[in-house]
Amino acid sequence: MVENRRLLDILGHVLMLFAVALVVFPVWVAFVASTQDPAALMSGTVPLLPGDRLIQNYSEMLGTGMASAGAPPILLMLGNSLIMAVGIAVGKIVISLLAAYAIVYFRFPFRTLIFWTIFITLMLPVEVRILPTYDVVASLGMLDNYSGLILPVIASATATFLFRQFFMTVPEELCEAARIDGAGPLKFFWDILLPLSRTNIAALFVILFIYGWNQYLWPLIVTTSENLYTIVMGIQRLVTVADAEPHWNLVMATTVMAMLPPILIIVLMQRLFVQGLVETEK
Amino acid sequence: MQTKRVTFRHVWLPYLLCLPQLAVTLIFxxxxxxxxxxxxxxxxxxxxxxxxxxxxxxxxRLFSDPSYYASIRVSVIFALATSALAMTLSLLFAAVADRIVRGTNAYRTFLIWPYAVAPAVAGVLWMFLFNPSIGIAAYALEMVGIDFNATISPNSAMALIIVAAAWKQISYNFLFFLAGLQAIPNSVYEAAAIDGAGPVKRFFTIVLPLLSPTTFFLLVVNMVYAFFDTFAVVHATTQGGPGQATSILVYKVWKDGFVGLDLGGSAAQSVVLMAMVAALTVIQFRYIERRVEY
Structure with missing residues (x-):
């Protein structure tokens, strides 16, 4: 800081508190609403302090869900979201590590072509080629199962670039030394490169877990069975009930449960998260 | 393209290593x-x-369809407003956070929350706040004489998805602006202060120009986000309505394909969208490397 201006400091903190309020308020209101009984949310404005139905609302949604709106129990949807998020994160990391390793540590015909093929995936987000991708997945018989939820989204140019970038910074001497000691390519990868990449992998995992958890369009179109609903797309079922106000207290209980795991991860692993975020965009 | 000076020699192993990534890329x-x-x-x-x-x-057919032009218009308005709102707010917050000495980390912990919130969930949160009968934000607006109803008024619906989409993007922009600000050396500020420039003048004549690479990068990222990653916000809240008021391009391509079952029309829209993403990706990679610097 250049000069000391007390007034400006106070103004700064006021502004930051406003920023925090802007971020936290919607989440707080959702939490408060999720603890009310339905009558409190029928008219007037939402109360700003929690009600007394915390346990009742949550246990109802966790265990039985809302059959009238065609929504399965939250516990089931949370489980599906977890499987999908972990599957996507691990899948992306594994196949990107392998591809980046081949591209950096080997010289072989078509290497550049392969690199650019992977690069092109950046230009083809699922939103813009939605119908044909659905056709492909349907013709492979992957609708309504976990492989259909996970596999089609695990190609990752960004993860491949990140690992390529990182491998380029690994000193040449390490590889020379390993080769002199008689290590083959797989042994070098497993015993030296992987341990060195640990922080990068962890940082990337945080980012990709959130990416996977928050998937919406893809689960929406490849699942028709309620047993495969993920929580983020399941909420929409509860909100868009035909011709009626949704049961806001139960909807908000579901939203809170949908937000909780990724928010916890981001807050608890803040350092890794920031590192992962900044590095994937380099 | 670069490789290591020391490489391994193997006939089929590199292909095997690339195979999973390539297979997924080719098939899906x-x-x-x-x-x-x-x-x-x-x-x-x-x-x-x-x-x-x-x-x-x-x-x-697509380019003679007035509803397609309406959708383009809606998308452009939405993308510009979302990027402008998200970037202005986060730049303001980052500039303040960079200035104050104590508590930056605590503030940061809170400000990164929205990144973790799914776009669909962000949409539902704001829809609840703006609910015309029980929402707090709608109530506050009513106090100042604004009638907010996203199911009836096109402008309200647009405002709702802009606020929800921008809210979610604040964390990301904030972190990058903060990193950009912290990279500006202190001596520059000090020199300006000695020459008599106050905080506001310093911000506009020093910080903003030096920050332009970050700003440009974030502008592209925000535009890509607003154009292509916001299907969930629309689908979970306004469903493109009322009428076609919030039917952005990625929503329309889904609706025409899956609800309207217009295979050819949806495919043509996909091709147009792919060209758009390709153009944005090229801009991102060509110009961000070069950096906009003064």
Missing amino acids: FIWPAGEAIVESFYQTNAFGTSLRFVGLANFQ
């Missing part, structure tokens, strides 16, 4: 993209039983 990215291009030249009959080659007819 390149193949559908190719199919979209092919389908955009065909038309199905009313029963979906036969395909007929129609040349550019799907594109002609």
Whole structure:
């Protein structure tokens, strides 16, 4: 800081508190609403302090869900979201590590072509080629199962670039030394490169877990069975009930449960998260 | 392209290592993209039983359809407003956070929350706040004489998805602006202060120009986000309505394909969208490397 201006400091903190309020308020209101009984949310404005139905609302949604709106129990949807998020994160990391390793540590015909093929995936987000991708997945018989939820989204140019970038910074001497000691390519990868990449992998995992958890369009179109609903797309079922106000207290209980795991991860692993975020965009 | 000076020699291993990534890319990215291009030249009959080659007819139909232009207009307004709102707010917050000495980390912990919130969930949170009968934000607006109802008024619906989409993007922009600000050396500020420039003047004449690479990068990222990653915000809240008021391009391509079952029309839209993403990606990679610097 250049000069000391007390007034400006106070103004700064006021502004930051406003920023925090802007971020936290919607989440707080959702939490408060999720603890009310339905009558409190029928008219007037939402109360700003929690009600007394915390346990009742949550246990109802966790265990039985809302059959009238065609929504399965939250516990089931949370489980599906977890499987999908972990599957996507691990899948992306594994196949990107392998591809980046081949591209950096080997010289072989078509290497550049392969690199650019992977690069092109950046230009083809699922939103813009939605119908044909659905056709492909349907013709492979992957609708309504976990492989259909996970596999089609695990190609990752960004993860491949990140690992390529990182491998380029690994000193040449390490590889020379390993080769002199008689290590083959797989042994070098497993015993030296992987341990060195640990922080990068962890940082990337945080980012990709959130990416996977928050998937919406893809689960929406490849699942028709309620047993495969993920929580983020399941909420929409509860909100868009035909011709009626949704049961806001139960909807908000579901939203809170949908937000909780990724928010916890981001807050608890803040350092890794920031590192992962900044590095994937380099 | 660079490799290591020391490399391994192996005939088939590198191909095997690339195989999983390549297989997924070819099957789930390149193949559908190719199919979209092919389908955009065909038309199905009313029963979906036969395909007929129609040349550019799907594109002609698309570009003579007023609702497509309406959708482009809606998307552009939405993308510009979302980027402007998210970037202005986060730049303001980052500039303040960079200035104050104590508590930056605590503030940061809170400000990164929205990144973790799914776009669909962000949409539902704000829809609840703006609910005309019980929402707090809607109530506050009513106090100052604004009637906010996203199910009836097109402007309200647009405002709702802009606020929800921008809210979610604040964390990301904030972190990058903060990193950019912290990279500016202190001596520059000090020199300016000695020459008599106050905090506001320093911000506009020093910080903003030095921050332009970050700003440009974030502008592209925010535009890509607003154009292509916001399907969930629209689908979970306004469903494109009222009327077509919030039917952004990625929503329309889904709706025409899955609800309207217009295979050729949806494919033609996909091709247009792919061209748009390709252009944005090229801009991002060509110009961000070069950096906009003064």
